[in-house]
Amino acid sequence: MTDARLLAAALRNPASTTALDGEGWTALLTMARAEQLAGTLAWRLAGLPLPAEVQDWLADAQAGAVQARRTALWEAEMARRVLAPLGTPLIMLKGTAYAAAGLMAGQGRQIGDLDLLVSRDQLAAVERALLGGGWEWVKPDAYDDHYYRTWMHELPPLIHRERDRMIDVHHTILPPTARPSPDAAALVASAEPLGNGLSILSHADMVVHAAAHLLADGDLAGGLRNLWDVHCLLTEFGGEGVDERAVCHGLLPQVMRAGRQAHALFGTEVPESWRKWDSLDRLIQRRVLARDGWGRAVRPATRAAFYVRSHWLRMPPGLLARHLWIKWRRGRA
Amino acid sequence: MIYRAPPADALLAEPIDAFTAVYHRPSGQTHLLVEPAPEILDALGRDGLTLAKLRAALAERYDLTEADDLAERLEELVAAGLVSAA
Amino acid sequence: MKVRVGPASFRVGSAWSQPLAQLRALYADYPPGDSVPDFTVRLEPTRPWRRWVRPSVAIAGDYMLPEAAPLPLAHALLAAEMAMNLQVALGWRRHLLLHAAAVEKDGRALVMTGESGAGKSTLAAMLMRRGWRLLGDEFALVDLHNGSLHPFPRPISLKNDSIAALAGEGRWGPELVGTPKGTIRHLVPDALALAGMNRQAMPAMLLFPRYGFAPATRAVPASEAFVRLTAASTNYANLGEPGFRALTRLVREVPTVAVDYPDGASALAMVDEIWG
Numbered sequence: 001m002t003d004a005r006l007l008a009a010a011l012r013n014p015a016s017t018t019a020l021d022g023e024g025w026t027a028l029l030t031m032a033r034a035e036q037l038a039g040t041l042a043w044r045l046a047g048l049p050l051p052a053e054v055q056d057w058l059a060d061a062q063a064g065a066v067q068a069r070r071t072a073l074w075e076a077e078m079a080r081r082v083l084a085p086l087g088t089p090l091i092m093l094k095g096t097a098y099a100a101a102g103l104m105a106g107q108g109r110q111i112g113d114l115d116l117l118v119s120r121d122q123l124a125a126v127e128r129a130l131l132g133g134g135w136e137w138v139k140p141d142a143y144d145d146h147y148y149r150t151w152m153h154e155l156p157p158l159i160h161r162e163r164d165r166m167i168d169v170h171h172t173i174l175p176p177t178a179r180p181s182p183d184a185a186a187l188v189a190s191a192e193p194l195g196n197g198l199s200i201l202s203h204a205d206m207v208v209h210a211a212a213h214l215l216a217d218g219d220l221a222g223g224l225r226n227l228w229d230v231h232c233l234l235t236e237f238g239g240e241g242v243d244e245r246a247v248c249h250g251l252l253p254q255v256m257r258a259g260r261q262a263h264a265l266f267g268t269e270v271p272e273s274w275r276k277w278d279s280l281d282r283l284i285q286r287r288v289l290a291r292d293g294w295g296r297a298v299r300p301a302t303r304a305a306f307y308v309r310s311h312w313l314r315m316p317p318g319l320l321a322r323h324l325w326i327k328w329r330r331g332r333a
Numbered sequence: 334m335i336y337r338a339p340p341a342d343a344l345l346a347e348p349i350d351a352f353t354a355v356y357h358r359p360s361g362q363t364h365l366l367v368e369p370a371p372e373i374l375d376a377l378g379r380d381g382l383t384l385a386k387l388r389a390a391l392a393e394r395y396d397l398t399e400a401d402d403l404a405e406r407l408e409e410l411v412a413a414g415l416v417s418a419a
Numbered sequence: 420m421k422v423r424v425g426p427a428s429f430r431v432g433s434a435w436s437q438p439l440a441q442l443r444a445l446y447a448d449y450p451p452g453d454s455v456p457d458f459t460v461r462l463e464p465t466r467p468w469r470r471w472v473r474p475s476v477a478i479a480g481d482y483m484l485p486e487a488a489p490l491p492l493a494h495a496l497l498a499a500e501m502a503m504n505l506q507v508a509l510g511w512r513r514h515l516l517l518h519a520a521a522v523e524k525d526g527r528a529l530v531m532t533g534e535s536g537a538g539k540s541t542l543a544a545m546l547m548r549r550g551w552r553l554l555g556d557e558f559a560l561v562d563l564h565n566g567s568l569h570p571f572p573r574p575i576s577l578k579n580d581s582i583a584a585l586a587g588e589g590r591w592g593p594e595l596v597g598t599p600k601g602t603i604r605h606l607v608p609d610a611l612a613l614a615g616m617n618r619q620a621m622p623a624m625l626l627f628p629r630y631g632f633a634p635a636t637r638a639v640p641a642s643e644a645f646v647r648l649t650a651a652s653t654n655y656a657n658l659g660e661p662g663f664r665a666l667t668r669l670v671r672e673v674p675t676v677a678v679d680y681p682d683g684a685s686a687l688a689m690v691d692e693i694w695g
Contacts, residue, residue, distance in 0.1 A: 022454025026430065030459045033481045053428075053455040060512045067361060067659055074360040078414055134412060162412070163362075294432055295459055295481060345660065347667040351642035356663040361656070363649065363663055365642075 003298065004224055004291040007031045007041070008265040011228060014044045025054055027293025032061075034295035035224045036110040039065025043108030065108045072096045072111035075165045079114060080197045082133035086125050089199050091117040091191045093170065093209065097200040098229070105210075105232035110225075113157070113166040117201075119188045120171040127155055127169070135160050135167060173209045173249075174216055182212065182249035203237040204245035211258035212251050215284075219303070223288040224265075231262040239271055261285060336407060337381035337417050338374040346371065357415060364413055369395065373406060377416065421452025425560065425571040425616045426513060428452040429503055433462040434470050438495035445496070445574055445592045445605060448613055458482075458506035462498055465489045478502040482509035494595050497603055500576065504557055507571075508653035514560035514569055515658060515665040518651045521554035521568055522546045527623035528568045529694065530559050530673075532651045538630035541581040542686055544606060548585070549687070553612040554620065563661040566668050567619040572612040574605035584683060624694065625675040632679035634689060639675040 006028050009016050020028065032041040038061035045058055076096050083090055091097075093115035098106030118126050135158040154170040172184035187209075190202040201209060210233055214226040234242075239259070246255040259270035260277065261284060283302065290299040297303060345356040352365045366374075369391065376382065376390045384404060391397055410416040420431050420439050429452055433439050460480040464470040474492035478484075480502050487505070490498045508516065519532035520543035529546075531539040540556040547553040555571040562569060574592060577585060579601045582594070592605035607613075625644060639647075648666060649655050655662045676693055680686040 025455045026459070029455065030481065051455060053453050053457075056513070057455065057457065060510075063512055064657070067657055070359070070361050070659070074362075074414070077359070081414075081417060084419070294461055296461065296463075296479075345663065347663075347671075349642045349645055349667065349670065350640050354645060354663070354667055356660055358660065361659045363655075365646070 002027055002293045003289040004031050004035060005265075005289055006293070007035060007037065007291075008224065008289065010041060011037070011044055012266045014048055017045065017048070017050070022051075023293075025051065029054070029057055030293060030295040031291045034291055034297075036222060037225055037228065039068070039108035039110055040225075040228060041108070062108065065110065068109075068111045069099045069106070071165070072099055072114065075114045075160075075163065075167070076100065076116075076198055077196075078160075078163070079116060079130070079167060083126060083129050084197055086122060086129060088118055088122045088126075089188060089191055089193070090197070091188065091199045091201060093117055093173070093201070094213065094229075097206070098232075100194060100196075100198065101200050103232065104236045105229045107232075109229075113168050115168045115170060117170045117173070117184075117187065117191075120184060123155065123169065123171050130158055130167065130169070134162060138166065173212055180212070180216060180250040180254070182208070182251060186248060202245075203233070204241045205249075207233045207237065207239075207242050208246050208249050208251050208255055211246075211255040212249075214258050214261075215254045216251065220284065220287045221303075223284075224291075227258065227262055227265065227288060230258045231266040231268045234259060234262065234268050234270060239269075243271075257281065257284070261288070265289075334418050335381040335383060336377055336387065336411070337379060337419075338377040339415065339417075340379055344374075355415075360414055362414070364415060369403075369406060370410060370415075373403075373410060374415065420446075421456055422446045423450045423452050424503075424573050425555070426569055427458065427507060427511065427571070428456040429458050429460060429506070430456040431460045431462070431499055431503070433495070433499075434464055435462065435474065435476075435492060435495065437492065438462055438476075438499055441496045441593060442499055445590070445607060448590065448607065448610075450616075458503070458510060460499060460502040460506060462495055462502070478505065480506055482506050484509075488599070490598070494598050496592060496605070497595050497598055500574065500605065503573070507558060511560075511654060512658065514562060515662050515669075516652055516654045517559040517561065517648060518557070518653060519559040520556045521559040521570075521622075522551040523554055523568075523620040524551050524694075526620055528554060528620040529624050529626060529690070530568070530622050531626040531628050532559070532648065533628050536630065537628050538581075538680075538683075538686070539628060540575050540577060541584065541683060542628060542690075544575050544577060544581070544585050545683055545687055546690070547575075547609060547612065552615055552620075553608045559622075561622070561665050561669060562619065563658070563665050566665060566672065567621050569619050570612070570616045572608040572616050574607050577604050577606055578602065622669065622673045625669075625673050626690070626693075627675065627677040628686065629677070629679045630686075631681065633681060634685055635679040636689065636693060637677045639677050641670040641675070644670040644675040 010028055032038045042058040042061040076092055092100055095109050095111035096114055138157045138159050154168050157166050157168055159166050173182050187205050191199040192202055193199045210229045246252040256274040259274040262268035263270045287302045292298050343358050347354045352367045353371050355364045355366055376387055388403055411418050420442055422429055458481050462476050463479055465475045465477045469475040475489045476492055476495045476498045477489045478487045478498050478501055517532055519530050520539035521528050521530045522543055531542055533539055543553055543556045553572050554568055556575040558571050560569040560571050582604045590607035595603045678689055
């Protein structure tokens with residue numbers, strides 16, 4: 001059975017695609033779209049002599065990524081304009097940060113919501129300013145609201161009523177209920193201003209966050225894209241200082257695992273000490289690659305295992321039962 | 334408070350009978366502007382003006398009446414992202 | 420199964436064989452798809468067991484809408500058609516897409532756009548029967564560089580009374596009874612339309628038809644056309660500047676008329692009169 005190893009190989013070594021026939025290309029392009037890596041693939045394959053149909057497809061993906069980048073950067077600028085009077089650092093996370101800083105991880109990247117990190121004591125002021133600046137709650141639902149505020153690391157998502165774009169305002173990079181507790185104050189203190197009123201995390205923190213986002217914060221959906229982020233950040237910055245930062249945030253195991261997963265699929269250079277596989281690594285790789293040439297999510301049992309695991313990671317068990325039960329009941333209503 | 338318009342090359346303006354369609358390159362958004370919005374953008378320019386100076390600049394060129402609520406029009410342009418205030 | 424329609428090529432996969440057989444029959448006169456298609460469409464069961472038990476077809480593919488409702492297996496052909504339209508609506512970037520029907524005569528194209536129920540598919544099919552070349556009944560593809568229309572002659576989706584009104588010649592799909600939009604039947608565009616699916620035409624007139632009203636025509640100012648066409652485009656916002664340029668050019672250069680009509684016969688007479 002084909003899996004996304006084909007896509008990982010093309011990203012790692014673009015020249016490997018020269019051996020593909022029509023069917024191989026179709027599978028590769030379809031899984032790239034499904035994994036939100038179409039623009040990234042287009043960037044990696046730029047300049048290679050490719051079949052005309054593939055060139056057309058990649059040109060579309062590239063144009064889509066340019067548009068995504070423009071929209072994301074503009075959304076960050078609009079948030080900055082509304083929040084600037086607060087005089088607090090506004091730290092962009094993930095896709096928007098990579099694009100704004102011109103990083104390799106941002107090349108061709110699909111960018112969704114705007115993720116902002118602010119210090120916890122500014123959260124209420126930020127919320128007020130956004131609500132006054134045209135943003136509104138996505139779901140006016142008391143339970144979700146309580147859930148987010150009490151247990152998550154972010155405000156309930158807000159959407160701008162004119163531009164229809166979502167913003168997630170975080171005060172740390174993992175939910176307080178998650179077992180590792182990153183040092184949020186240190187994240188804010190080390191952030192690097194870009195000179196346009198917006199900041200990004202320090203390089204080491206960025207790697208730690210990308211690893212946490214991949215492994216500690218979700219069910220590995222979109223895992224290949226997140227792993228590609230880890231690869232790009234480690235390739236661009238090297239591993240210097242990452243260990244210490246990871247220790248400081250209690251995320252060294254996640255960083256080492258993300259590093260060796262990236263090493264295995266993309267050949268990322270990582271310290272020798274990170275590379276030893278444990279019992280979970282094979283399963284994680286199976287999960288990250290669970291996509292076939294028709295764009296279908298495959299390996300349902302592996303995916304389900306990670307879905308439950310992701311909730312265990314994020315919440316104390318009692319809370320998990322309560323959360324799943326309320327979601328379940330509402331799902332039936 | 335100084336209000337600034339985007340640089341000229343950020344905007345692509347096409348007058349179409351009832352309004353001017355403006356494509357704003359940094360955002361990729363299209364705005365449909367009617368008087369006095371294009372005139373406001375023109376007067377503000379890149380260096381920007383205060384509200385009082387804008388009122389004076391427009392009064393030189395156009396017939397402004399009290400009914401033209403300039404402050405309100407300006408806030409609409411700020412909300413649309415076409416004018417920045419700082 | 421693979422198929423090409425105008426500039427776009429598709430690959431359709433299905434968990435069941437029946438929809439693929441229906442699609443092959445419907446697209447028998449179309450060129451085969453490319454070896455690397457632009458879009459993948461999947462018809463798959465909503466739950467694994469729904470492949471056999473009360474089969475329920477989910478619309479999936481490269482681009483998906485979370486709210487797209489599944490259809491029973493008997494309507495799988497409709498699901499496939501909707502899925503192909505969805506890929507184009509959300510994924511096509513090589514033209515400005517207008518939700519519109521278009522026909523051509525003497526190298527000049529007539530574009531008809533309007534809400535669902537405005538009658539554009541029916542009108543397009545009637546005009547095709549009267550010798551116009553059908554460019555498409557669902558999307559008009561506006562070239563981003565020279566403003567011409569690229570044909571996209573997908574099977575015409577006819578509903579309810581329109582099916583009987585156009586009964587007769589041509590290749591038809593199966594009658595799909597009891598869909599969310601009533602009875603639907605697909606009519607394959609005629610040989611003229613299929614043979615010309617790569618030949619572009621310059622738009623000469625834009626029509627905003629409205630079905631079920633006393634006959635009336637009204638010249639539409641370019642500004643109103645601009646607003647209505649941005650709403651009728653599924654990819655205007657995604658295209659950025661090229662989309663803006665193509666649309667402003669279209670409304671500036673092409674006269675626009677709003678047409679209210681009570682029935683098909685009067686619509687044809689009105690088109691004849693306006694077209695001159």
